[in-house]
Amino acid sequence: MLRDDIICALSTPQGIGALAIIRVSGENSHATIAPFFNSKRATKTGYESHRAYFGDFSVKEEHIDEVLITFFDEGKSFTGEESFEISCHGSPYIVQRIMECILEAGSRLADPGEYTMRAFMNGRMDLAQAEAVADLIHAENKTMHDVALRQLKGGLSSEISSFRDELVHFASMIELELDFSEEDVEFASRKQLLNMLQSLKTNVHSLLDSFKYGNAIKNGIATAILGAPNAGKSTLLNALLGEDRAIVSAIAGTTRDTIEDTFHYAGLTYRLIDTAGIRDTEDYVEKIGIKKAFEQAEKADVIFYLIDATDPEKDVENRIKYLKASAPQAIVFLCINKTDQVDTDVTLDLFQDTKHDFFPISAKSKKGLNSLLEALKEATAWTAHSSSQTIVTNARHADALRRTSLAIDKSINAVELNIPGDLLAQDLRAALDGLGEITGTISTDDLLANIFSKFCIGK
Ligand SMILES: Nc1nc2c(ncn2[C@@H]2O[C@H](COP(=O)(O)OP(=O)(O)OP(=O)(O)O)[C@@H](O)[C@H]2O)c(=O)[nH]1
Numbered sequence: 001m002l003r004d005d006i007i008c009a010l011s012t013p014q015g016i017g018a019l020a021i022i023r024v025s026g027e028n029s030h031a032t033i034a035p036f037f038n039s040k041r042a043t044k045t046g047y048e049s050h051r052a053y054f055g056d057f058s059v060k061e062e063h064i065d066e067v068l069i070t071f072f073d074e075g076k077s078f079t080g081e082e083s084f085e086i087s088c089h090g091s092p093y094i095v096q097r098i099m100e101c102i103l104e105a106g107s108r109l110a111d112p113g114e115y116t117m118r119a120f121m122n123g124r125m126d127l128a129q130a131e132a133v134a135d136l137i138h139a140e141n142k143t144m145h146d147v148a149l150r151q152l153k154g155g156l157s158s159e160i161s162s163f164r165d166e167l168v169h170f171a172s173m174i175e176l177e178l179d180f181s182e183e184d185v186e187f188a189s190r191k192q193l194l195n196m197l198q199s200l201k202t203n204v205h206s207l208l209d210s211f212k213y214g215n216a217i218k219n220g221i222a223t224a225i226l227g228a229p230n231a232g233k234s235t236l237l238n239a240l241l242g243e244d245r246a247i248v249s250a251i252a253g254t255t256r257d258t259i260e261d262t263f264h265y266a267g268l269t270y271r272l273i274d275t276a277g278i279r280d281t282e283d284y285v286e287k288i289g290i291k292k293a294f295e296q297a298e299k300a301d302v303i304f305y306l307i308d309a310t311d312p313e314k315d316v317e318n319r320i321k322y323l324k325a326s327a328p329q330a331i332v333f334l335c336i337n338k339t340d341q342v343d344t345d346v347t348l349d350l351f352q353d354t355k356h357d358f359f360p361i362s363a364k365s366k367k368g369l370n371s372l373l374e375a376l377k378e379a380t381a382w383t384a385h386s387s388s389q390t391i392v393t394n395a396r397h398a399d400a401l402r403r404t405s406l407a408i409d410k411s412i413n414a415v416e417l418n419i420p421g422d423l424l425a426q427d428l429r430a431a432l433d434g435l436g437e438i439t440g441t442i443s444t445d446d447l448l449a450n451i452f453s454k455f456c457i458g459k
Pocket residue numbers: 227228229230231232233234235236247248249250251252253254255256275276277278337338339340341361362363364365
């Protein structure tokens with residue numbers, strides 16, 4: 001899969017900017033700029049690794065730009081190959097002309113993620129670290145940034161490797177026993193193996209458990225806004241986002257489809273989901289919207305249930321009971337909206353009997369939203385983690401850990417039941433394979449293509 005040709009790409013965003021960076025990587029790649037780059041210092045010393053050279057980039061008589069080029073020797077670069085970065089002025093015309101020259105001189109456009117894939121193939125990083133590069137670029141909040149950086153520095157990889165090392169030791173002993181099967185020898189103590197498997201099981205489970213946090217950190221904490229039509233759900237969505245994302249109107253049944261957007265608060269990301277107002281209706285489209293609202297509730301981590309203080313529902317207690325039964329995983333916040341329109345004392349009295357905590361708010365005037373958000377922050381503090389803890393954020397890793405965990409259970413079973421070594425060896429191998437998939441010790445071309453195709457071009 002690894003090709004040894006020279007690749008180039010614009011690594012900074014397209015469009016006008018102060019500067020642009022073009023990356024070139026591959027064996028003997030410096031030859032592609034030899035006809036165009038004229039630098040006084042490079043003429044005297046040649047190119048040294050990790051040094052920047054200032055000079056003119058020209059094609060025959062056409063002076064294209066003044067550029068700064070940084071060189072990296074083979075074995076010392078991000079990709080592990082000889083490579084360099086051209087820093088030029090951020091004009092689309094200049095970028096296009098420089099790229100044309102390098103392409104004509106014998107390189108080709110890089111595929112998405114090809115630099116990182118080369119870094120992986122050349123052993124500069126493992127697969128979990130390569131995936132962390134994409135996570136780091138896409139990190140939208142401090143927590144996600146911390147987790148991605150930790151993974152990039154090998155946090156997850158070193159834990160997985162230490163699990164593998166222990167397993168490899170026992171797996172090879174059991175396989176050795178198979179070679180001497182006639183002689184009834186036991187190279188691996190079953191007691192020690194069992195202890196190791198039990199502790200591995202605990203460790204794998206704790207990593208798997210962290211995926212719940214990891215998923216919330218990466219994709220946002222699913223926060224559904226539900227309630228009767230006209231309760232002010234879309235107004236609340238807009239107020240929290242600070243923009244007119246959803247249509248607001250006094251007509252009940254305005255929102256039909258679900259509307260999602262991300263919202264950041266106190267270093268955490270929430271995926272706010274506005275839904276169709278819940279009521280009995282014969283309208284076909286509205287019915288579909290209401291069904292979708294319940295589906296969102298069933299998947300939500302948090303539900304804001306809005307009640308219109310000017311027109312409260314009669315059977316609030318039952319509604320909340322029903323909601324909590326259909327979405328037992330969710331934390332429900334009862335929000336009494338439009339309190340700007342009513343005497344607050346009367347409202348509080350009205351809902352005092354609900355036996356639930358509730359938040360008097362006005363989505364329109366944004367009154368009470370701070371208290372609601374502070375309560376939200378506290379209720380979702382489970383997504384906070386200690387910086388020393390490794391967190392799994394990638395569904396692919398979680399899937400591999402799940403398979404590893406199954407194989408460990410089978411191995412424990414095999415040891416306890418004193419099952420023949422060949423079957424035990426097979427289960428231990430399966431556990432090793434699951435772990436190996438995470439760091440890429442075991443990978444297929446399809447898997448790699450799938451992972452790296454999601455990267456940006458130039459990374
Ligand atoms: N006075 C006041 N009016 C509000 C408040 N929140 C919403 N409204 C008004 O209530 C009406 C309905 O608001 P929406 O946000 O469209 O309500 P919704 O719950 O999304 O309604 P559907 O999409 O039909 O289910 C609009 O006229 C809003 O301006 C509030 O806090 N105070």
